[in-house]
Amino acid sequence: MNQVLGRRYELVERVGSGGMGVVWRAHDRTLHRTVAVKVIAGPGVSAESVSRLEREARAAAALSQNRHLVTVHDFGHEVAGDGGDCAYVVMELVDGRTLDRVLAQDGLPGPERAVEWARQVCVALEAAHAIGVVHRDIKPSNVIFGRDGVIQVLDFGLAWFHPGLGLGRLSRSDAVMGSAPWMSPEQAQGKTVDHRSDLYSLGCLLFELLTGAPPFGGRDSLAQLVAHVMEEPRAPSGNRESPSRTHIPPQLDRLVLDLLAKSPDDRPFSASLVAARLGGVGEGLGEVSTEAVPPLPSLPENVSSAASPPVPPAEVRDKRIRPSRRHFLVIAVGVMVTSTAVVVPHLLPDSDSNNEAGADGGSGGGGGGKGEKSSPPRRLWDIPLAPSAYLPEAAEGPVVVVELAGDKDSVGFEVRDVRSGDVRWTFNSVRNSDGAPEPFGVDLDPGGTTAYIALPGKVVARDATTGRTKWIYKPGGGVTTGTPSLAFAEGVVYVTDVGRVAAVTSGDGGELWTVPLDDTTITTVLVGRVLLVRAMLHLYAVSVDAKRIIWQKRTEQGELHIGNGLVFVTPPDTGAGEAAPATLAISIDDGAERWSDASAPHAVLAARNLVVYVSKDGELLRARSLDTGKKLYEKAIPRSARNDPQLVGDILVSPVSRGAEEELAGIGLDHGTVRWRKPSGNIQNLDGTPYGKVLVTDPTNRSLRALDLTTGEARWTVTPDEKRMVLRASRLGNLLFIITGEFPLGGPLKAERLYCLELSDAA
Known part of the structure; x- marks a missing residue:
């Protein structure tokens, strides 16, 4: 049985040691999260050293809320079995590598x-x-x-x-x-x-x-x-x-x-x-x-x-x-601790460790203590939509992109000021000989400073604020029938197209290198220093340092899930009456097949070392270990058909039935147990939205509630439009975007207005 400190922190795996202690990957039994615990123990540990460790940790509390300092969650000490004192500090377990390892491995x-x-x-x-x-x-x-x-x-x-x-x-x-x-x-x-x-x-x-x-x-x-x-x-x-x-x-x-x-x-x-x-x-x-x-x-x-x-x-x-x-915190296994102590800044304030006001649990949880209301979001602007639109996409930056929808396809987009809603510039798709809009894609870079428009045969980089063209890149001379797929790194845009992947400088669009592929690409994801390129018949792993394919797998089109150095390749459904192909867990480093499952994952939670599966009918929840594929639990869910389960943080928010009534349940994914039940509503969060609350419409769809993920309590309610229903909503940074309109009987949603609201720090 693993050692448990403070009747709460179960030491699971030793991940490093230094001159002042040993660091363990541990499980927090109270908040159900993976943490790092640095332990100093033994007969040689004096009361003075324990007291000093505690004073240092408390002083570090003044450095909280700084994303560049590893966060401390807790401190404790107790009498060890050998008669000496055991002092420990609990901190986040960061998903990354120390710079000495980066230099040794990557140059x-x-x-x-x-x-x-x-x-x-x-x-x-x-x-x-x-x-x-x-x-x-x-x-x-x-x-x-x-x-x-x-x-x-x-x-x-x-x-x-x-x-x-x-x-x-x-x-x-x-x-x-x-x-x-x-x-x-x-x-x-x-x-x-x-x-x-x-x-x-x-x-x-x-x-x-x-x-x-x-x-x-x-x-x-x-x-x-x-x-x-x-x-x-x-x-x-x-x-x-x-x-x-x-x-x-x-x-x-x-x-x-x-x-x-x-x-x-x-x-x-x-x-x-x-x-x-x-x-x-x-x-x-x-x-x-x-x-x-x-x-x-x-x-x-x-x-x-x-x-x-x-x-x-x-x-x-x-x-x-x-x-x-x-x-939110990005927490996962894999920290290498070296020669000195790991007492790091940011300690939770003196309080009960179960107080929801201070417990983030990896799922947000913000918004005050139990029963406390948060300030509702403040409206910044709203605009009419004609003919229709999708929810904006944005990075940290001064603008948001509002993609415009026609009868069947996207017809262009508007770039709007994030604070005022004013149009900075627009893009209208070119019509082909049949009168249909040509396909396009648009991405903002991670800083929100440049908009990259992928068109058949070229990529156009424009200043995100002014719309001024910076450069145009034509992969392979511009001869192609589809739109390129893009991925971003520091100073580089990776462009995948028919039969090749290219690295292009973000400054001037100059081509740095290309790697040929034997397939038509669909999408590209950069994971560390490896590009995962999803093509029609293959999955390629391209090293951006070696500038070559390091492995490839023949797989048909399907979804990709990524976490903890693994990519899960889910083949498409084969149709009724046929057994679905297994989902493979493949090592990104070398392409080795680690394990497989007959179902497609619903989500990968790297911070919890979990792969979560939800059956097609939504009535079965199963979790496996990311590392080994070992089945950890399988739970039945009395599913309602109202809408699909949504993953928010590390909570699965799912409609459930209780007799003739419908409810929403918050299910903790560590053990698959229901944490709370609340009156039903339409879930609005997009999968994976890193936010401590779930957005739910009321039964009339006029108002939007923010439910605390820890308790299910409503923290605030807004009614953006007295005349129209809430159709869609999502959160980007500290901004909340809401589309209102109508549900025509027998027809598609009719989006009529877009609202932008600013969330307070506590909201």
């Missing part, structure tokens, strides 16, 4: 990505420094690159805390704390440190991302410490692994050398100033940063402002973009 990332990664580290450091916390151990193994592209800093086990925080010292002032290859001169000499020590370590990290090794990394530890104190480093451009690699601009060389200045007074003064300089370098490299830089958090009342950098000057603050409102 150098290139200057553009190195600059962006370092800039995101600056965001984390800025938040820590603002409350008087110095990390003291910035290095590749303490920085995680998530699958969603977000950089996070972890391991505050060696951090220095300002005396005003009341935590005391971690060590004697003359002790050498840190890791030699990335250690500041003042750390190496055992002197007092401040936030500028972290900036020196950041310079070492950036140097390594650009060259493959830290400034003095080829020596033993003592020689490295001496070099940090006595030796001037060379510029990164003079230390390249290969002179043929991408050019490092002089301004980037200068910034790295400024960070590596021996005297703290000669380094940039704050992480925010470094971030601004990195942003300027990124623009010169052709990469415009779209990552939101949050404002500096306020200081605790008992901490003097002299302990941290001042608020950045106006010319720096003005460059900041409105912070992201993304409140």
